Amino acid sequence: MSKQQPFKKAVEVAPGIYQIEIPTPFSVGPVNLYLLQGEKLTLVDAGPLTEGAWSALMAGLESIQIRPEEIEQIVLTHHHVDHCGQLERIRRISGATTFAHPLAVPYVEIDQDFLDFHDRFFYELYRESGVPDEKLIIIEKYHKLITTFAERSQIDVTLKHDQTIPGLAEWKVLYTPGHSQSHLSLYREKDRVMIAGDHIIKRISSNAFIEPPRDQSQARPLTLVQYRTALQMCADMEIDLALSGHGEPVVGHRELILQRLQKNWERTDRLRQLLQDGEKTAYELNALLFPLLYEQELPLTLSETLGHIDLLKILHQLESREVEGVLYYSL
Ligand SMILES: [Zn+2]
Numbered sequence: 001m002s003k004q005q006p007f008k009k010a011v012e013v014a015p016g017i018y019q020i021e022i023p024t025p026f027s028v029g030p031v032n033l034y035l036l037q038g039e040k041l042t043l044v045d046a047g048p049l050t051e052g053a054w055s056a057l058m059a060g061l062e063s064i065q066i067r068p069e070e071i072e073q074i075v076l077t078h079h080h081v082d083h084c085g086q087l088e089r090i091r092r093i094s095g096a097t098t099f100a101h102p103l104a105v106p107y108v109e110i111d112q113d114f115l116d117f118h119d120r121f122f123y124e125l126y127r128e129s130g131v132p133d134e135k136l137i138i139i140e141k142y143h144k145l146i147t148t149f150a151e152r153s154q155i156d157v158t159l160k161h162d163q164t165i166p167g168l169a170e171w172k173v174l175y176t177p178g179h180s181q182s183h184l185s186l187y188r189e190k191d192r193v194m195i196a197g198d199h200i201i202k203r204i205s206s207n208a209f210i211e212p213p214r215d216q217s218q219a220r221p222l223t224l225v226q227y228r229t230a231l232q233m234c235a236d237m238e239i240d241l242a243l244s245g246h247g248e249p250v251v252g253h254r255e256l257i258l259q260r261l262q263k264n265w266e267r268t269d270r271l272r273q274l275l276q277d278g279e280k281t282a283y284e285l286n287a288l289l290f291p292l293l294y295e296q297e298l299p300l301t302l303s304e305t306l307g308h309i310d311l312l313k314i315l316h317q318l319e320s321r322e323v324e325g326v327l328y329y330s331l
Pocket residue numbers: 078080179180198
């Protein structure tokens with residue numbers, strides 16, 4: 001049963017780009033979908049699989065006299081459920097061709113082998129980080145998010161950096177990993193508009209979520225290092241307007257990016273302070289860095305902590321030793 005709530009109208013945020021804000025059940029708040037009037041009518045992102053999100057999408061489309069059947073293509077910025085959960089529901093109505101980065105595929109298809117690997121990866125990572133056994137249940141909860149707020153779907157065409165999207169000749173794909181390994185942004189050179197997904201968000205700094213490697217024989221990607229590199233790539237670009245997956249558009253992206261990069265160094269300074277009085281596990285550092293959040297938001301905060309440990313490690317400012325499978329860090 002969907003509750004009665006006022007849905008927002010779609011807003012034309014740049015020529016031929018309509019923003020549709022839809023609710024999510026997550027603490028990040030509403031997510032922005034974008035409808036692009038290219039040669040093909042294209043929706044960027046789909047929203048989570050909830051009745052509220054569905055009603056809001058239908059109301060948003062109706063406010064600009066578009067029927068869902070008319071959507072010809074869907075491009076996913078990344079595989080998180082707030083962005084792709086109701087993809088299949090839209091595809092069933094519209095038959096839209098779906099585009100995404102190849103690394104989104106196993107998540108969107110809810111590939112059981114991959115998800116088993118995903119769980120094993122986090123189980124090992126959390127053990128190594130010193131997460132107490134009774135907290136490892138979070139891995140199952142995290143996994144359940146995918147099956148609760150998304151439905152198995154399919155990617156028809158994969159996209160890579162620098163290519164144009166069929167049916168959207170004005171737009172180019174930017175691979176912007178870090179927040180997620182599958183993260184793509186879109187860029188329209190003629191008026192320097194970027195659809196930034198969760199790569200650049202004004203009111204919150206995007207989390208560089210730790211993810212498993214693309215194949216089991218590899219080490220995990222250093223997601224914060226990657227994220228910073230992808231941010232720097234964008235700082236070098238001319239972007240007049242960055243349209244985010246959450247919250248308001250960003251004008252003045254360079255200043256915001258500089259703040260985000262600077263914030264990383266403040267956090268590494270804090271980590272080094274915390275290690276002054278002796279070695280600690282990532283879990284202990286996490287509790288000290290995020291005392292109010294770390295229990296509630298373990299995957300998010302531990303990603304932050306491990307990301308900053310990675311930064312110090314590549315600068316050789318941090319050492320680690322292993323005791324019974326747990327890593328202890330020291331200066
Ligand atoms: Zn995301």
